[in-house]
Amino acid sequence: MPKTLTVHQDGKARYEIVLDTSFDGLEDQMKKLETGGRRICIVTDSTVAKLYLDQVKKILEQCCREVMAFVFPAGEESKNLETVQKLYEALIQARFDRKDWLVALGGGVVGDLCGYGAATYLRGISFIQIPTTLLAQVDSSIGGKTGVDFASYKNMVGAFHMPRLVYTNVSTLLTLSREQYSSGMGEVIKHGLIQDKAYYEWLIQNKDAIDGRDLNVCMEMIAKSDEIKRQVVEEDPTEQGKRALLNFGHTLGHALEKQLSFSMLHGHCVGLGCLGAVKISILRGYLGQDCLNSLENLMESFHMPVSVTGISADKVVEDTKSDKKMDGNAIRFILLDAVGNAFIDRRVTEEEMRAGLCQVLQ
Ligand code: GLY
DSSP states (O other): OOEEEEEEETTEEEEEEEEESSSTTHHHHHHHTTOTTOEEEEEEEHHHIIIIIHHHHHHHHTTSSEEEEEEEOSSGGGOSHHHHHHHHHHHHHTTOOTTOEEEEEESHHHHHHHHHHHHHGGGOOEEEEEEOSHHIIIIITSSOEEEEEETTEEEEEEEEOOOSEEEEEGGGGGGSOHHHHHHHHHHHHHHHHHHOHHHHHHHHHTHHHHHTTOHHHHHHHHHHHHHHHHHHHHHOTTOSSGGGGGGTTHHHHHHHHHHTTTOSOHHHHHHHHHHHHHHHHHHTTSSOHHHHHHHHHHHHHTTOOSOBOSOOHHHHHHHHTTSTTEETTEEOEEEEEETTEEEEESOOOHHHHHHHHHTTBO
16 A cells, blocks of 8 residues: 655645555656646666666656656766756756756665756756665655765755655665665664664564565555654754754764765765764763664664774764864764654764774774
8 A cells, every 4th residue: 555645844735755566656646746748857877777767757758748868877976066967958958948847766866966956957947756775765855955976075065955746666675786775774773763762673673574675564664764754854844953863873974984985885884873873872871882782783684884994083083074064163963862862962072983983993
């Protein structure tokens, strides 16, 4: 049975997140959005294009005036202004106007880049998200954060631009590599840690079914994660306060990602960052050591790394200073005072960060 969540903003329903086990419901969802007279450009990457482009294009052709595709090489290296420029050129050549739509078909890189194109082309056109990775399904497709990397700075250029629909076909998880699936679990575990102890415990209880990609269990898990993300982004769409809690594990995680020259997947770096942040919370006396042990065990059951070699703690700490989570000179670090309860702390010191990193650096 499909599941639907509605994301509100300013008290009004803004868009739906639809979870299904196929693309069969996409046509009806588009018809509800009255896309009949619109031209559509599907933005996707070379990996996803081979798997799903033809299928999705055929469906959209049933409910839109004309459908074209913009395919770029898969990988974080493509997430830059150069690819956005090529997208603008393709849209201008096809005479896309303000009423035409983009469709992001793929993972986080596709969703963020397509969303940024939609936010800026002709000062903003509509777009929908069709996330095909776990990470995109539980995190990046929801809440309207769009953008690209700039020089070596991740997501440095961007805009908030809400999608008109998030259509998630959970069966796309079956074509995901084990590494990519495991990376998505970094954001899933984060949701339990920051907001919902019962969900964290549910992940432990269902770890085998999740690891085996049982689609019913995956659907339940994505719905629970999406619900947490929905609540947070509804309350604070532009990250003035509470939305920063979603950055749990990201201050150290992003800095590790940079030190590793992006050779480790985002969700894995976030997982390491979560371990570091839990360690700091333990050193502060907010959590017991059991929390760290349980988190390590859970990450290992999803094949996530729990340590990394060859990285200097000093360099990681230095890189935290260029993170977007800075607020003036203070880092908005996220800590836990219990599993399921995160808070923003602007007083985390460099010594504390080094102590947290000791947990994961070998
Ligand atoms: N990925 C964190 C956020 O959407 O705020």
